[in-house]
Structures are given as C-alpha cells and as structure tokens.
Amino acid sequence: MGGPFGLPSARSGVPFAAILRRAHEENAVAGRDERRPTDREGIVRSASEIERVELGPNAVAFALTGGDTDGRFSLTDFTMAGPPAPPPPPHVHDDADECVYLIEGSLHVGVGDDVRAVGPGSVVLVPRGTLHSLENPGPTAARFVVVLSPPGFEGFWQAMARLRAELDGPPDPETVLRLQHQFHMSTGGAARRFD
Secondary structure, eight states: OBOGGGOBOGGGTOOHHHHHHHHHHHHHHTTOOOOOOOSOOOOOOOGGGSEEEEETTEEEEEEEOTTTTTTSOEEEEEEEOOTTSOOOOSBEESSOEEEEEEEESOEEEEETTEEEEEOTTOEEEEOTTOOEEEEOOSSSOEEEEEEEESOOTHHHHHHHHHHHHHHTSOOOHHHHHHHHHHTTEEOTTOOOOOO
16 A cells, blocks of 8 residues: 555555655656755654643643754644733744644734634744734633744743742743843743743
8 A cells, every 4th residue: 555655655564764765766856855964863752752841831842852953943832821821922033933833722823913813723934033922812721833943942941941940930020031032032021921
C-alpha cells in the first residue's frame, strides 16, 4: 500500500532508508533539493519526553526548541487559561515571525488593525515588528501551537517558569520587563502577568 507522496508506507515492508533515498532521487530528478545541511538527525519525541512548565494557570510544552532545529524555528504547545487569567498585553516581537495555530477553544486575536474572534483550525501569522494580541474569552482553556522563526522567544516562557518556581509566585513587574526586553518583546511598558 502506498503512503504519502506516492511513496511506499512504513507498513509496506520497504526499508525506511530506501523510502528516503527514493524521495531524494525524485527531488533531484525534478530539480528540487529540499534538503538543508545539518549536523542533526531527525527527532521523534513522545509526549512524555517533551519539557513542560506551568505559568500560573497556563501550561506550556516545548516540543522543539531552536537547539533542536539548528536555529530555524521553535514549536511550542501553549494552553492559555480563560478569565480571570490575564492575557498577554498587546506586544511586538522585534526579531521573530510568529505563527499560531488554534487547536482547541477560542481566541480573540489582533494583528495590526485586524481584530477578530477565531476558533479551532484558525491560523494567525504575525510578521516580526507587528503589534498583535491574543486573548482567551473563555470559559474554557484555549490550546494552540506557536511557531517562532527564528526561535528564541520561547526562552522567555522558560525563564518565567523558573522564576515563578524560585519565588513561589510571580516576579515583580520590573523583573518581567527586563526579561521581555532580553527576549525582544515590546509591550509599551506593560509587564506580562501569569496569575
């Protein structure tokens, strides 16, 4: 039985290396070389192998970091609590494009002047330097995947989780503003809260 792209599937009994070799050969014949040089092997992680943190009522899973992707992108699974949990303030990522794909729940999103309510299956693309906002109107949690390119901002969530654990609660707003600056997030002076 065939798999995606007309290739044999893993169930076909054809060794996986042969499947990859055929795909690369077909790309070369077609004039496509979609491979990128890398020192890394592919990654397969089960859910139990992914680093997870809590940010107050929110949950974050770092599926792929920049270290995993040779600095190309990061992939983060974010569960945002509904009210009364505060949303992030409207903000700009100065150095990264951000893509959000909503899996569960609903969000009110703003990208530049475009503001709307979105549901599961919706996608939001935010070019670097663009003012945007995400808010969960509730009543349930909203779960979405965040892709950042280049990666780096996911380090803000990791640092905030460490700080909250060390302090057994939220850090002061000045510390949060310093972290936001360190990770190239501009908010016009508003500190991100996770309570």
